Amino acid sequence: MKIDFHAHVVDRQYLDDLVGTLSLTAERTFDGKMLYRHRGYTVAWAREDMFDLDSRLRDMDAKGIDMRVLSLSTPSVYLWPADRQVAIARRINDATVRDCRTHPDRFVGLATLPLGDVEASLAEIDRAIDELGMRGIAIGSNIDGVQLDDPSLEPIWAKIDARRLPVFEHPMFPQATAGFEGFELPLRLGFVFDTTLSAARLIYAGVFERYPNFPYVMSHTGGALPMVLERLDNGYRLFPDCRKFISKLPSEYAKALYYDTASFGAAPLGLAIASFGAAHLVFGSDDPYIGADTRHIDILPLAQADKDAILGGNARRLLKLT
Numbered sequence: 001m002k003i004d005f006h007a008h009v010v011d012r013q014y015l016d017d018l019v020g021t022l023s024l025t026a027e028r029t030f031d032g033k034m035l036y037r038h039r040g041y042t043v044a045w046a047r048e049d050m051f052d053l054d055s056r057l058r059d060m061d062a063k064g065i066d067m068r069v070l071s072l073s074t075p076s077v078y079l080w081p082a083d084r085q086v087a088i089a090r091r092i093n094d095a096t097v098r099d100c101r102t103h104p105d106r107f108v109g110l111a112t113l114p115l116g117d118v119e120a121s122l123a124e125i126d127r128a129i130d131e132l133g134m135r136g137i138a139i140g141s142n143i144d145g146v147q148l149d150d151p152s153l154e155p156i157w158a159k160i161d162a163r164r165l166p167v168f169e170h171p172m173f174p175q176a177t178a179g180f181e182g183f184e185l186p187l188r189l190g191f192v193f194d195t196t197l198s199a200a201r202l203i204y205a206g207v208f209e210r211y212p213n214f215p216y217v218m219s220h221t222g223g224a225l226p227m228v229l230e231r232l233d234n235g236y237r238l239f240p241d242c243r244k245f246i247s248k249l250p251s252e253y254a255k256a257l258y259y260d261t262a263s264f265g266a267a268p269l270g271l272a273i274a275s276f277g278a279a280h281l282v283f284g285s286d287d288p289y290i291g292a293d294t295r296h297i298d299i300l301p302l303a304q305a306d307k308d309a310i311l312g313g314n315a316r317r318l319l320k321l322t
Contacts, residue, residue, distance in 0.1 A: 002294060003315040004060075005168065006219055006260045006284025007068035009096045009109070010050040014072070017088065018044060021080060041186045043075065043173075050288045053099060057106060063293040065285070069315065070096050071110040071138035073289070074172050074191075078144040082116030089114040089124060097132045108319060110138040110168050118152060122159055129165065135319045136166035141198040145175045148198050149205035161211035166318045168217045171195045195223030199254070200232060206245030208253045215318045217282060221263035222254075226275045229254055251275075258318065260284030261310065264296045278306035282315045 015036070018024065024036040024043055036044045049055045060068065072092050077085045089112045096109040111128035113121040128134040137160060142148065148169075160167060171191035180186045199222060202208060208216070218225070232250035235242035246253070259272050262284035272281060285292040297310055315321075 001066045001312040001316065002064060003283065003312040003319075003321075004065050004068040004285045004287060005217060005282040005315050006170075006262045007070055007287040008073040008289065009070045009092065009099065010046060010288060011072075011092060011095050012051055013095075014088070014092055015044060015046060018075070018079075040181065042184055044073075045289075047288075053102070056288060057103065059287070059291065060106065063285075065294070066312070067106055067108065067321075068285075068287060069108055069110060069135070069168070069319065070099065071168055071170065072096075072112045074140065074170060076138075076140050076170075076172070077112055077114055078116065078140060078172070080116075082114065085114030085116045086120045086124075090127075093124070093128050093132060093134065097134065100133075108321070109134045110136045110166075112138055113156070115139070115143045115146075115153065115156070118155055121156055125156075125159055125163070125165070129163070135321075136168065138168050138170060140172040141169055141194040142172045142175065147201050149201045149207055157207055157211045161213045164214050166215045166217060168219065169195070169198065170219050171223070191220060192223040195220055196225050196228065199223070199225045199257075200228075200250070203232065203250045203253045204235075204242055204246065208256065209246050212256070215258055217258040217260060217318070219260050219262055219284065219286075221261060221268050221272050221281075222257070222259045225254060226268070226271045229275065255280070258282060258314070261297060262286045262290070262292070264290075264292055266296070266299065269296065269300060273300070273302070273306075278302060278309055279314060281310045282318070283311045 019036055022038055024038050027035045027037055033045050033047050035042045077088045080088055092112050100107040100109045111134045113124055115121050171194045173186050174190045174194040180190050229251040236249055255276055258280050260282050261269055283297055294311060297307055
């Protein structure tokens with residue numbers, strides 16, 4: 001069974017609200033994409049076929065993908081005022097679950113939380129998991145500039161840990177924008193930067209030491225985290241601030257996390273497998289924005305059992321799918 005852990009719900013009302021809230025400009029490309037832009041870069045984009053669930057199912061069939069795990073992509077709901085986040089998060093969770101219930105053998109959903117309001121987020125975790133039947137939580141790499149190790153989010157981590165819920169982290173645009181002007185660099189490199197930054201902060205701040213009981217899945221194969229683990233470990237060895245909240249090397253915490261394959265290249269995937277092991281990778285296509293098939297897994301020089309684990313077995317275990 002092939003399970004795509006990195007796939008997104010595309011919702012027309014969400015996009016309309018986002019365009020209105022941020023006063024985005026719309027720009028149509030020659031190949032039919034609609035780019036929603038702000039200050040010279042693309043914040044979100046869509047094609048008409050992305051809204052067609054039957055089209056997406058046909059694409060899954062053509063690529064031999066049995067199930068997709070749907071989550072809301074960047075910028076999630078974090079750019080709205082806290083009081084509006086609650087209603088928008090509830091509505092997008094309801095919309096995601098409608099798709100999942102229409103095709104329960106093809107889709108499962110991860111819940112979006114209105115993290116500007118921690119109490120409402122705690123309530124939404126219970127509603128999404130217990131009432132809607134969602135399988136875990138989707139979270140951004142920063143919450144409109146608030147880092148994931150911020151003390152205000154501690155109750156969120158505590159509840160997720162107590163319930164053993166899988167968390168899928170998707171990158172957000174970094175708050176520091178100098179040097180990212182032009183060439184869609186906020187999307188191309190900003191995502192990698194912010195993913196790596198959030199991982200380093202979560203590890204150094206001791207979030208995974210205090211809450212070791214839930215699976216944490218990083219998109220885009222962890223950004224540059226596999227490349228910088230020795231630098232983080234050296235920080236632990238050299239500086240008191242880097243070991244203030246943790247009791248072992250940062251690389252040890254990183255080995256307990258999970259990583260999707262949506263870096264797509266053989267070199268970064270090979271490094272991730274060498275660093276973390278095949279048991280800690282899950283297949284991700286970034287559908288429908290990239291929509292890769294499984295060839296980037298199929299060509300890896302791995303035993304078939306390891307490929308099967310990456311393509312579906314690991315996700316099945318993390319999501320507790322029967």
